[in-house]
Amino acid sequence: MSSTPPADFPDLALSHFELYVRDVAQMEAFYTAGLGFIVSDRGVGPDAMVFLSRNAGEHHQLVLNPRPSRRPQDSPLDHISFRVANLAGLRRFHQALSAAVDVALEAVSHGTTWSLYFRDPEGNRLELFADTPWHVDQPCKFAIDLALDDAQLLAFTEQQIRARPGFRPLEQWRVEHDAAFDRR
Incomplete structure (x- = not known):
């Protein structure tokens, strides 16, 4: 290929x-x-x-x-991901989904995002996420508590990723990323 x-x-x-x-x-x-x-x-x-x-x-x-589905018995789709603008938006969805019956929520950070994972009534896996202010090499995943206030969640997330490979401010990563595309 x-x-x-x-x-x-x-x-x-x-x-x-x-x-x-x-x-x-x-x-x-x-x-x-x-x-x-x-x-x-x-x-x-x-x-x-x-x-x-x-x-x-x-x-x-x-x-x-x-x-009727044309998809195989086990769909190759892992998840559908939606970006939200900020932590307040992510918390609003967390609140609404927490009120739903039979919705198991997993709140995690990938270092670059704060994410909620869950399944809809037919088992399709969804992710809602808000960006953190950092970049870190992937994969990275750890549990978070959305009951923490913004300052606490920021401090906790940074503590978890500061020593990881690729840690830097998101804006620095974007400048480097944009430069890589400019060189193509």
């Missing part, structure tokens, strides 16, 4: 995911009540697809498809 240099590709932004679902009403309720999506469109008839978004500029970011 050949590799094409990134310079040969136009910019690419993640648009949406489509999930095959068994119970479209249950899934719609989960994504709207638990994660704040709105229904932006809906098909007609018994096999109606539901289109959901959290961004006014995107018609849909997620499609719920009640038709």
Whole structure:
């Protein structure tokens, strides 16, 4: 398999995911009540697809498809990841999801992010994350307590990653990362 240099590709932004679902009403309720999506469109008839978004500029970011799945028994999808703007937003989702029945939450940091992992009612694994102010080489993962205030969580996270390879301020990593793309 050949590799094409990134310079040969136009910019690419993640648009949406489509999930095959068994119970479209249950899934719609989960994504709207638990994660704040709105229904932006809906098909007609018994096999109606539901289109959901959290961004006014995107018609849909997620499609719920009640038709029989074309995916293998075990989906190759590990998780779907959504960025939130800050810790306050992450905590808001944590609060909403904690109120949901049968949602097991895992709060972790990857050094570069504070993340919540959980599964929707049909077992699809989701991640919600907010960036930390640091970069650290991956993989990195450790449990966090979102009950800590911002200053405590910042101090705890930095203590966990300061000695790890690649530790530096995120802005420094971005400058280095941008320079690498400029050299291509």
